[in-house]
Amino acid sequence: MKINFSSKTKILLYFSVALILGFSIINTVSFFYIKSYIDKNLSKDVEIFKRIYMYEDQSKLIPYLKIVDSNQNINQNDIVGKVDGKYIVVDKGKVYTELIHFIISISLWEIFILFIILIIANHLVQITIDKEKELKGILEVFILALTHKIKNFLGIQRVNIEILKINFNEKALMRLEKAYMLMEKDFEILIQALKSLREFRDKREEIDLKTVLEEIIKELESIYPEKSIFIKLSSFKVKADRTDVKNIFFVILENAFKYSEKRIFITDSMEKNIYTIKVLNDISFQEKGSGVGLEIAKFLANKYNWEIFNQSSDDEYIVYIKIPKK
Structure with missing residues (x-):
């Protein structure tokens, strides 16, 4: 049975294996280095032990060395010297006890460090994956918006050109000019958004939404x-990227202007630390938009935990922008 791991799980597994291998190499090198050091000291201790052999209780001086008669059954690997026809035998259990305690202690610390590093790595990987998803979503929305704008623009121009071919019509010329201006503005918004996307950072600043809306309306x-x-x-101030804020409200207000019959109402309110902007317009009989523009606005607004939703009836269309007060 084939098991499919997510990208996040694979990254954490590779990272864990790399850390475990790294710690294992460090532990192995440390073990043999300390063992070599102990063995060198053991040779010195044997020489010292020989010199203090005249004392009755040598165990109090060097507890891991002892004198054994040559006729006793002894493991040859434990013999480290000879004095007066007797063997000096080392108790390796006592010699390496500290080394074993050291390895166990450092291993426990490494497990703790590994756990902490994995928590941090998990957080960083999740941030990276979320950013990747966000960028993918932005590109999808931009491509959809671009194709939608071009399609609408070409459709309008086709009709206007046919009218102008038959007979010069001032209204057709005005529609042509208006469509061109809107298309130019839409492309400017997309280009600015793509530039900010390429920079991979937020240029957040304090912005008065009233000022931004008045500029767009003008x-x-x-x-x-x-x-x-x-x-x-x-007046209501938010901390956000100015380009994002302008793009959000330009899309919403452009739709209100484009698809209204005559009137547009823009008001605000504050309730339970939620600032709400309400954009209401009557509805003309022309064909409605596909909603791509509003999706772009929602996508950008989600970056700041803003909420955008709409309501519609036979004679009016309303968009609400809800912004938490911070």
Whole structure:
């Protein structure tokens, strides 16, 4: 049975194996180094033991060495010297007890360190995977938005060109100019967003949303002079990337201007530490959009834990932007 591991699990497994191998090599080198050091000291201790042999109780001086008669059954590997026809025998259990305790102690510490490192690595890997998913989602939305904008733009131009071929029509020319201006603005938004994506960092600053909305409305009013706008907003500041904020509200307000019959209402309210901007417009009889623009706005807003949702009826369309107060 084939087991499929996620990318995160594979990375953590590889990382764990690398750490375990690294710690094992360190432990092995440490073990043989300390053992070599003990063996060297053992030779010195044997010479000292020979010199203090005249004392009755040698065990108090060097506890892991003892004198054994040559006629006793002795493991040849334990014999480290000879004095007065007797063997000096080492108790290796006592000699290497400290070494074993050291290896056990360092192994326990390594397990603890490995556990801590894996927790940190898991967090970092999760951040990386989330960022990768975010970038993938952004690219998918941008590609979808780009193809949608180009398709709409070409469709409008095809109709206007056919009208102009038959007979010069000032309204067709105005539609052509308006579509061009909107297309240019949409491409500018996408390019700016892609630039910020390429930089892989947030340039967050304190922004007054009222000022941003007023700038966007002024820009859209020049394209849609026939629309009536009612705006009543209070100052509310957020810490965010200015490009993201402008893109979010431009998409929402552009849709309101584009698909409204005559009137657009923009108001705000504050309730339970949630600041809400409400964009309401009446509905014209022209074909509605595909909703790609609103999806882009939702995607960018999600980056700041903002919530965007919409409601519609036969004669009006409402978009709510809910922003937590921090």
